[in-house]
Amino acid sequence: MIALFFRDLKLSVRAGGGAMIGVLFFMTIVAVIPFGVGPDLNLLARIGPAILWIGALLASLLGLDRLFQAEREDGSLDLLLMQETPLLLTVFVKCAAHWAATGLPLVVASPFLGLFMNMDEVAIGATVVTLLAGTPAITFIGAVGAAVAVALPRGGLLVSILVLPLAVPVLIFGVSAVYAAIQDPAPFLPPFMILMAITLFFAVIGPVAAAAALRHSAD
Amino acid sequence: MRENSLAIRKFSDLANPTRFLALAARVLPWLAVLTVLFFAVGLWLSFTTEGDYQQGETVRIMYVHVPAAWLSMMCYTVMAISALGTLVWRHPLADVSAKAAAPIGASFTFLALVTGSLWGKPMWGTWWVWDARLTSVFVLFLMYLGLMALNRAMEDPARSARVSAVLVLVGFVNIPIIKFSVEWWNTLHQPASVMRLDGPTIDPEFLWPLMVMAIAFTLLFFSLHIAAMRNEIWRRRVTSLRRQAARNAGRESLVP
Numbered sequence: 001m002i003a004l005f006f007r008d009l010k011l012s013v014r015a016g017g018g019a020m021i022g023v024l025f026f027m028t029i030v031a032v033i034p035f036g037v038g039p040d041l042n043l044l045a046r047i048g049p050a051i052l053w054i055g056a057l058l059a060s061l062l063g064l065d066r067l068f069q070a071e072r073e074d075g076s077l078d079l080l081l082m083q084e085t086p087l088l089l090t091v092f093v094k095c096a097a098h099w100a101a102t103g104l105p106l107v108v109a110s111p112f113l114g115l116f117m118n119m120d121e122v123a124i125g126a127t128v129v130t131l132l133a134g135t136p137a138i139t140f141i142g143a144v145g146a147a148v149a150v151a152l153p154r155g156g157l158l159v160s161i162l163v164l165p166l167a168v169p170v171l172i173f174g175v176s177a178v179y180a181a182i183q184d185p186a187p188f189l190p191p192f193m194i195l196m197a198i199t200l201f202f203a204v205i206g207p208v209a210a211a212a213a214l215r216h217s218a219d
Numbered sequence: 220m221r222e223n224s225l226a227i228r229k230f231s232d233l234a235n236p237t238r239f240l241a242l243a244a245r246v247l248p249w250l251a252v253l254t255v256l257f258f259a260v261g262l263w264l265s266f267t268t269e270g271d272y273q274q275g276e277t278v279r280i281m282y283v284h285v286p287a288a289w290l291s292m293m294c295y296t297v298m299a300i301s302a303l304g305t306l307v308w309r310h311p312l313a314d315v316s317a318k319a320a321a322p323i324g325a326s327f328t329f330l331a332l333v334t335g336s337l338w339g340k341p342m343w344g345t346w347w348v349w350d351a352r353l354t355s356v357f358v359l360f361l362m363y364l365g366l367m368a369l370n371r372a373m374e375d376p377a378r379s380a381r382v383s384a385v386l387v388l389v390g391f392v393n394i395p396i397i398k399f400s401v402e403w404w405n406t407l408h409q410p411a412s413v414m415r416l417d418g419p420t421i422d423p424e425f426l427w428p429l430m431v432m433a434i435a436f437t438l439l440f441f442s443l444h445i446a447a448m449r450n451e452i453w454r455r456r457v458t459s460l461r462r463q464a465a466r467n468a469g470r471e472s473l474v475p
Contacts, residue, residue: 144389148382152372161368162386165361168354169396209389212306216381 001085001093008097011070022102023109026059030113041118048117049127049178055113056106056131057138057171061163063102064142065149065156067094068214072150077214087211095136095143095207103135126181126188130195134174137199140206141166147213170198236452239312243449250442257435264428277341282428284334286436287327291359292394294324294440298366299391302384312448314380315455317387318370319447323440325363332356351400355393362390376455 033051034044071077080090110131114124145163152158177191265282298320304313335353336346347353366383373379 141389144386148369148386149372151378151382158365158368158372161361162365165358165365165393166390168358205389205392209385213382213385216306216385217378 001089004090005093005097005100008094009101020105022059022063023105025062026055026106026109027113029055029058030116045118045120045123048114048119049123049182050175051117052110052113052127053131053134053171053175053178056110056135057167059106060103060135060138061142061160061167063098064139064146064163065159067098067143067146068150069146077150081215087215088207091143091147091207091210091214092203095139095210098143099136099139103139106135107131120182123178123182126178130174130177130192133192133196133199134170137170137195137202138163138167140199140202141170143206143210144213147210147217150214151217170195173198236312240449240452243445247442247445247449250438250445254435254438254442257431257438261428261431261435264431268424268428277338278425280334280338281425282432284331284338285429286433287331287334288356289433290436290440291324291328291331291356292397293437294320294327295359295363295387295391295394297444298324298387299394302387305380305384306388312452314376314384315448315451316444317384318376318380319451320444321363321367321370323443323447325360325367327436327440328356328360328363332360352397355397355400359393359397362393366390 030051033047037043037047068077071080081087083090107128110128111124114127119127142159142163144166145159148162149156149159173191173195177188177195180191181188261282265279298317301313301317301320304310305317332353335356339348340346366386369383369386370379373382
């Protein structure tokens with residue numbers, strides 16, 4: 001399993017995989033927003049956390065269809081299905097590797113992009129912490145969509161459409177936790193706890209459902 | 220024990236599509252007549268009873284809006300049960316049921332959103348608010364559309380059924396969120412006033428037309444659902460007949 005983790009990690013980092021493209025896409029989204037709303041620094045500081053979250057959400061959706069697609073193309077997906085370790089565990093490890101390769105760089109890049117958006121230290125810190133807690137949930141939900149769409153020839157866009165409605169709660173609580181940290185009277189912990197609960201919940205549901213979908217789409 | 224097994228056998232008898240078609244042909248006219256009757260009574264009641272002292276005539280929107288919203292959730296529940304039927308018992312008609320229900324559910328959800336918006340304009344002064352109930356119902360609408368897109372995208376009906384069943388079950392988390400959203404997040408949408416443990420808090424004068432309309436909508440759903448399932452079975456038969464004909468034609472052209 002550890003070998004699988006590092007194999008997936010290497011594959012996605014080296015061979016021009018989605019990892020760096022995701023970060024680039026994230027930067028592009030954040031860079032485009034000021035052109036749309038105007039270069040008003042106060043306004044940007046106010047909507048900054050929300051923009052970082054939306055950018056991270058879209059960027060992590062971008063690479064999701066690759067999660068099982070490459071394995072299916074070269075046939076190693078059938079091997080993963082047939083081996084003795086439970087498919088559930090395999091899917092979980094693949095999700096973890098995928099998050100380490102695409103989600104973690106987004107979290108690392110977010111403070112620098114936060115500086116572009118004129119956010120203060122507290123807001124940047126809160127954004128990083130909530131992204132760290134929330135992006136795994138997007139990966140786990142996305143695994144279901146990726147597994148469902150793996151049999152399709154071009155499933156990329158469909159994965160985003162299927163996954164986005166389910167990822168809405170993550171976005172809601174992630175952003176509300178950041179705003180709670182900035183604005184004084186609202187406490188930071190309750191929405192953050194709910195965000196963590198969502199992540200844990202989908203860490204259980206996601207691999208189970210993705211494994212079921214993979215097994216049914218293989219035959 | 221024996222009765223139980225009898226019930227199971229009756230249910231699995233329906234696995235034979237021909238039997239289902241015979242049953243549908245017998246039940247459907249009755250369901251349609253009942254639907255029309257209940258709609259006639261419900262509409263008559265909802266147009267003749269008094270308007271609310273505060274909301275005036277616009278309260279009549281409720282008689283369409285509330286049943287449509289209930290049905291949008293019930294339809295997804297039916298789909299989730301069908302998905303269980305597909306994955307657990309491999310009931311051959313379960314995937315037909317789930318596939319047929321998606322467009323109907325999307326229509327009810329759309330109706331609930333539109334009537335809610337029409338009602339919100341005079342009452343709240345705005346067409347749309349990002350309140351918890353409204354947002355979660357909108358997400359439900361998106362999920363219906365996504366499932367329909369997924370069903371369209373796959374060629375093989377058996378495979379697409381099993382794969383979309385998984386997605387239906389995962390999406391079921393949204394239903395309790397919709398149900399309790401008005402209690403967890405106390406926002407603009409009013410809390411539940413009919414389905415409560417301590418009895419409905421709504422005035423009987425409004426409750427009666429609402430109940431009749433709810434029954435009418437439920438009957439409408441089941442009529443449409445059975446009709447759509449029948450169409451889907453027929454469509455699959457036509458496809459397989461065509462495939463058979465093409466295969467035969469190919470064989471004949473090979474052997475002169």
